[in-house]
Amino acid sequence: MVRIGITVFPGSNCDRDVHHILNNVFHVDARYIWYESSIDNFDCIIIPGGFTYGDRLRAGAIAAHSTIMNKIMELADDNVPILGICNGFQILVESGLLPGALIVNESLNFICKWMNVVVTNTDTPFTNLYDKNQKFSIPIAHGEGRFMIDDKSYNKIKKNNQVTLEYWKHNPNGSTNNIAAICNDKGNVMGMMPHPERGSDKDLIPAGHNQSSILIFKSMINYFK
Amino acid sequence: MNILNIDEYSYLKKKLRREPNELEQFIISAEWSEHCSYKSSKKHLKLLPMKGNHVLVGPGYDAGVIDVGNGYVVTVHIESHNHPSAVEPYGGAATGVGGVIRDILSMGSRPIALYNALRFGPVDRNSKFGSKNRWLLKNVVKGIADYGNCIGVPTVGGEVEFDKSFDNYCLVDVASIGYTKLENLVMNTAKKGDALILGGNATGVDGIHGASFASKNLDEENRSAVQIPDPFLEKMLMEATLEAIENDCIKAMKDLGGGGLSCCLSETADSLKKGFLVDLSTIPLKQKNMTDEQIMISESQERMLYIVNEKKKIEFFKIFDKYNVNYSEIGYVTDDLNLSVVREGNTLACMPANIIAHAPLLDRKFKQPSYLKSILKSFKEPEPQMDIKKLVFKMLSNFSICSRKWIYEQFDHEVGVRTVSKPGASDSSVIKLDEGKFLSFKLDGNSKHCYLNPYEGIIGCLAESLRNLTCVGASPLGIVDHLQFGNPENEEIFWTFLQTINGIRDYCKYMNIPVVGGKVSLYNETSSGPIKPCPVIGMLGLIDSKNKIKYPKYTSNQSIFVIGTTKDEMGGSEYFEYCLNVLGGKVPHVDLEEQRNVIESIKNLIDGDLITGVHDCSKGGMIVSMLEMALHSNIGFKVSVDKMPNKCSRLDYLLFSESHNRFIFTTNHDSKIIRYLKKRKIPYARIGASSNDRTCLIDYKGKAVFNSSLETISQSYHNSFTNLFTKSN
DSSP states (O other): OOEEEEEEOTTBOSHHHHHHIIIIISOOEEEEEETTSOOOSOSEEEEOOBOGGGGOSSTTHHHHTSTHHHHHHHHHHTTOOEEEETHHHHHHHHTTSSOSEEEOOTTSSOEEEEEEEEEOOOOSTTTTTSOTTOEEEEEEEESSOEEEOOHHHHHHHHHTTOEEEEEOSOOSSOOGGGEEEEEOTTSSEEEESSOGGGGSSGGGOOTTOOSTTHHHHHHHHHHTO | OOSSOHHHHHHHHHHHTSOOOHHHHHHHHHHTSHHHHOTTTHHHHTTSOOOOTTEEEOTTSSSEEEEEETTEEEEEEEEEOHHHHHHSHHHHHHHHHHHHHHHHHHTTOEEEEEEEEEEESOOSTTSTTHHHHHHHHHHHHHHHHHHHHHHTOOEEEEEEEEOGGGTTOEEEEEEEEEEEEGGGOOOOOOOTTOEEEEEESOBOSTTTTHHHHTTSOOOSOOGGGSOOOOHHHHHHHHHHHHHHHHTTOOSEEEEOOTTHHHHHHHHHHHHHTOEEEEEGGGSOBSSTTOOHHHHHHOOOSSEEEEEEOGGGHHHHHHHHHHTTOOEEEEEEEESSOEEEEEETTEEEEEEEHHHHHSOOOOOOOOOOOHHHHHHHHHOOOOOOOOOHHHHHHHHHTOTTTSOOHHHHTTSOOSTTSOEEEOTTSSSSEEEEOSTTOEEEEEEEEOHHHHHHOHHHHHHHHHHHHHHHHHHTTOEEEEEEEEEEOSOTTSHHHHHHHHHHHHHHHHHHHHHTOOEEEEEEEOOOEETTEEOOOOOEEEEEEEESOGGGOOOSOOOTTOEEEEESOEESOOTTOHIIIIISOOOOSOOOOOOHHHHHHHHHHHHHHHHTTOOSEEEEOOTTOHHHHHHHHHHHHTOOEEEEGGGSOEEOSSHHHHHHOOOSSOEEEEESOHHHHHHHHHHTTOOEEEEEEEOSSSEEEEEETTEEEEEEEHHHHHHHHHSHHHHHHHSOO
């Protein structure tokens, strides 16, 4: 069975949610990794959302420089799937595992709401169960989620098929070309601003939305079959 | 400056049988402040019904505890941070959230939801203090958001009201719900020799005299009395505390709030029937050269007191080291019943904890306010209004009525993966517990009703809360009350306080709903006068099946029913006060027997799966409820409002009356519904039907009085706040 590690930094606050969904909805072996401990024998790693170090300096900046990230970079080199959600995405960007930057939302306010996104790359460990251009519902909750990248780098990641999710119809934070999630050039490291764990329990899906964000985790499990 | 007033000084002297020294007087002045001692209110609060089948811990503790079955308990508490928020809205509101979270934590439970009830002066562009009121609103919302979002507790519900009596001021009430296994509750115990450990933040000069600041009218901008928020530290403190509880390291604990160490130590020692010896040289400080007085009364945030048994100390310290949370052993438990404060062997203060923790209670005088008579005298019935459409649009864009999306989208309401009903989507919040159960909590207040008739007003708030809970299929477990008034030394204000207590007592006894906690906040006054009486009720209920959760939505082509009688009860209505600027009139009355009957009926109809969508009717009247149902479902309707059961003399009253005991719902089981309602003798009418398009049509005696598309209605309803804050000021 697939073994999933969930990093816990000081201030992570979606670690328990991801842990709950993986263990109690998917019944897979998902365990916490305290940021000061060592990582052993995980098939994939999730860096969950939250406010690591209280978002001091910049969201994700301090966690990105903790020693556990050295190990995560080695795992990334070894093709281990690594998913960063929300603050996890910010940490991946700050650590250089993913390109671009995440800055304060265009509205300058924190935004929590349900969105629709479209899948633009199905060739990753996190999106392999979606159809190309499939639209699905997923909630966002962030203050610094505006993905920014310069034109040259954008053309490069677009050409390399690294944009994995785009906001559909409505861009909540002003991100470049509606980007909601990107992956690295090998496809094994993905960062996404929306929260798939919040859309994975059928009791929590509001009217007019679907439960398809659950396919992010299903894809990860499927990848190891 | 005298530290204590003459009466309290001589009372203390008599009790101690000696002169109290200066530090002792400071300790006493913090604990005997209105804010901490409840000296004006305590006698009267005892009249409230507090016992119930599910109540494990009632008022007087950091949080009420309710048994929800299967070995789980829910904790609930409400707090306010009014004075601090009025001078420093961001920090005041944020530390209010921090305080209520620590109250929930103090019982040993993990906070799983936050709520807020907010009051501001009018924020409209043309209102006199609009710009200051907008500044307060914007920063209070940001303060709540930044604290709750960072700590990872979802803000899942709330309410907001605007009234001139809150000009240049604001009320910031925050409530929290906790959830834990019964066995994890920390029911405080201690024995001689146990260690007293202060964990979390260092003690600093922020929040000096906060409790006494909150126990006076707001006449100066005392910013140094406001504490500084650090949600990241509180998150670490929370995780460390919960892990220490899991490992059975904590025998007793209490959060440090108003009155700082003075209140926390004396109240804890007194409730344990023990003494404490504390050495001030062991308290970690933010600034050098703090005086002993400052250390004892500082209200620096994110601090908790723990009592730990000698054997568990090392394990406790290890857990706190893991989370990098500071702690210091500041003293130990004694058997002498005294709170002794020492510094390196010298005794600085030593008084029985029992004396400190029990201020002499007051018998405040009261008399019926003269404003009631003068309003009655000057009240003139307004002319009937004919331009209904204009009034409806004005009402929908009213900040006390319109969509609060601009506010709640700034709150992370999803973290914790329990939020079933998203803010704004249903009449009462719904969160998911374990074991297939759901919990609902709703805050309600109505200062306009409570001003004109505090007794009927508070009963109305309670009735509204229960109706809201009923709409989502919840049965009530208990309430928390937050009683906010002006200066209690004013006999007229104190009369409104007593009327409110009587109202809560009468309602809760009749409906058999216990009061499980509460808070009193007095001296809510500025130089331009007191706030209107503003009690806020939080009602908690349990839902045993997901199918029972109903939303205020139409389903296409179904019958629309209204139950309950609409009356000419316009006093304190949004129609009178916001639309027409008329003060006075009869405040809606709640017939308790009728309410029981109506609530029972809606419950049975939901249980029998006979209704598809249901909505309570309250602020703004039935017209608002009708249109909100349409907006939530994106479905239009055609109704004849003259069919509504009513005793109204005119159309505008019929549409905008805020009479109680009314619901609107849709169904396709007309005959079953009619048979049932007839049997129960409930006034009802089938007033029309939902359509399959997006047009809203309202007839009155055969004539169209309102005809509009949902797009237009939505613009009035959804854009008020966004326009206020996105267009240039």
